Amino acid sequence: xxxxxxxxxxxxxKAGLLTGGLLLCMVGAAFLTVAGWITLVPMIGxxxxxxxxxxxxxxLGLILLGVASSSDDSSTSESVSPSVKASATxxxxxxxxxxxxxxxxxxxxxxxxxxxxxQAEKARH
Numbered sequence: 001x002x003x004x005x006x007x008x009x010x011x012x013x014k015a016g017l018l019t020g021g022l023l024l025c026m027v028g029a030a031f032l033t034v035a036g037w038i039t040l041v042p043m044i045g046x047x048x049x050x051x052x053x054x055x056x057x058x059x060l061g062l063i064l065l066g067v068a069s070s071s072d073d074s075s076t077s078e079s080v081s082p083s084v085k086a087s088a089t090x091x092x093x094x095x096x097x098x099x100x101x102x103x104x105x106x107x108x109x110x111x112x113x114x115x116x117x118x119q120a121e122k123a124r125h
Contacts, residue, residue, distance in 0.1 A: 033053060040049040 036053060037049060040052065044052070
């Protein structure tokens with residue numbers, strides 16, 4: 001019982017520190033944005049400054065999304081048991097072959113490239 005309370009208290013402390021740190025980082029990012037705005041407007045103009053700052057935030061957002069999605073894939077695949085993985089892969093529908101007659105030519109080319117890429121990836125490992 002006391003072990004659970006200790007773990008809950010530790011988790012709450014960690015969550016509080018992370019929340020406080022995130023809040024301080026957001027305030028710092030806001031001040032840095034304003035400082036960058038004030039510095040860049042006289043040098044490169046209003047429109048270019050807006051473009052540069054928004055591009056920086058957009059790029060950082062894309063990087064964070066990429067990091068989050070790549071780490072999410074590895075953690076979910078490790079937490080799933082092998083029997084669940086086997087049943088999930090066996091019940092998944094098989095993709096059409098690249099040369100199926102009902103697929104449009106663009107789709108055939110895409111499937112051919114996808115298949116070639118997966119074969120190259122298998123050959124590399």
